[in-house]
Amino acid sequence: xxxxxxxxxxxxxxxxxxxxxxxxxxxxxxxxxxxxxxxxxxxxxxxxxxxxxxxxxxxxxxxxxxxxxxxxxxxxxxxxxxxxxxxxxxxxxxxxxxxxxxxxxxxxxxxxxxxxxxxxxxxxxxxxxxxxxxxxxxxxxxxxxxx
Amino acid sequence: xxxxxxxxxxxxxxxxxxxxxxxxxxxxxxxxxxxxxxxxxxxxxxxxxxxxxxxxxxxxxxxxxxxxxxxxxxxxxxxxxxxxxxxxxxxxxxxxxxxxxxxxxxxxxxxxxxxxxxxxxxxxxxxxxxxxxxxxxxxxxxx
Numbered sequence: 001x002x003x004x005x006x007x008x009x010x011x012x013x014x015x016x017x018x019x020x021x022x023x024x025x026x027x028x029x030x031x032x033x034x035x036x037x038x039x040x041x042x043x044x045x046x047x048x049x050x051x052x053x054x055x056x057x058x059x060x061x062x063x064x065x066x067x068x069x070x071x072x073x074x075x076x077x078x079x080x081x082x083x084x085x086x087x088x089x090x091x092x093x094x095x096x097x098x099x100x101x102x103x104x105x106x107x108x109x110x111x112x113x114x115x116x117x118x119x120x121x122x123x124x125x126x127x128x129x130x131x132x133x134x135x136x137x138x139x140x141x142x143x144x145x146x147x
Numbered sequence: 148x149x150x151x152x153x154x155x156x157x158x159x160x161x162x163x164x165x166x167x168x169x170x171x172x173x174x175x176x177x178x179x180x181x182x183x184x185x186x187x188x189x190x191x192x193x194x195x196x197x198x199x200x201x202x203x204x205x206x207x208x209x210x211x212x213x214x215x216x217x218x219x220x221x222x223x224x225x226x227x228x229x230x231x232x233x234x235x236x237x238x239x240x241x242x243x244x245x246x247x248x249x250x251x252x253x254x255x256x257x258x259x260x261x262x263x264x265x266x267x268x269x270x271x272x273x274x275x276x277x278x279x280x281x282x283x284x285x286x287x288x289x290x
Contacts, residue, residue, distance in 0.1 A: 034268040035275055052269045109252060113271065116256045117263035125182035125199045128256065132183055 002137050004079055011130040015115065016076045021069050022062070024114055029065030030056050032110040039103055068107070075138045083141045090145035101143040108135040148276055155222050157273035162219045164265055165258065169216065173208025174200060175257040176250065184249050190242060211250075218281045225284040237288035244289065247282035254278060 033040050034052045046061060048054040055061060071089065078085040093099045112132060116123045123131075150158075165172065178199030180187050194203040214232060221228025236242055255274060258266045266274075 031268045031271060035272045052267075052272075056268065109255075113255055113259040113266075117259040117266065120260055120263065123256070123260055125179045128179055129183045 001080065002082065007126065008130040008133065009079060011127055012076060012079065012134050015119075015127075015131065016072070019069075019115075019118075021066055024111070024118065025065035025067070025069035026062035027065070027114045028107065028111040029068060030058070030061050031114060032107045033061065035110060036103075036106045039106060042097070042099060042103075069111075072138065075134070075141075079134075082137050083144060086138065086141035087145060090142050093142060094146040101139070101146060104139040104142055108132075108139055111135065148279065150222065150273075150276055150280060154273040154276055157270055158219060158222060158277045161258075161265060161270050161274060162216070165262055166216065168261060169212045170205070170209050172254070172257055172261065173210075173212035174205045175208075175260070176253045177204050177208040177211060179253045179256065180250050183253070184246075187246055187249060190240075190246075215254075215281070218277075218284070222277070225280055226287055229281070229284040230288075233285050233288040236285050237290075244282065244286040247285060248279075251275070251278035251282060 033043070033049060033055045040049050043049065043061070043064075046058060046064075048058060049061075074085045074089070075082045093101075112128070112135065115131065116128070119127070181191070181197050181204065182199055188197050191197055191203070191207075195201075196203055198204070217232075218225060218229060226233075255266075255271065255278070258274065259271075
């Protein structure tokens, strides 16, 4: 089981309670598709992804970014058993979506960059450490059911 | 993933905007690296302090960012331009190259924090590629 300090718990709850899911979801997914273009392979039916401007303005990307970000709520609400909370989602990503798990890391990095831009100076090293630890646990749980 | 002419132009333009804050960038990036990835502290056991923002961290952050500035100047031939630094890292410092990716990530986070409007997705893309190429040039002499 993952050990969380009081600071880490508070930080994660704080970040997500204040988060604008529409903005952060859209920005993170769009950024991921721009910075790591090979991730576009999973979104063949999303229409125009030909350049950064198209990706940033694409409504399907925005909608899906929101879905993905809300997927993190499961972890925020179940910090003491993220592994179990993500068992089904892990199977989904492996068996149905066939997503290479390295993509979780890429999206996680983009999410970190977007949250950093939102929080500015408030994204202290301590906050970053807590946030990245949280994402690492989520990513590890999402990878668990792959075989 | 080589740098296109557009990538190079984007990096140079971004660098021109952010270089006035070079010291802060270096300090923040290094401070974060040491704190968020404690295994990186193993290279600095000889420092009096490893806490974010302390004097040795700030001083070293300045040095690291100066190196990046040099790389921006030599962007058209990173391998030749960073030869001396590569030899330094290969034969004397012997920093595991995995750490270059860690520091690059911290630099990107700091740029997002300090320059949220300038660090657009396109700038992020160009910078990520540039730092990856820089890391490659830096590890060129390792073996």
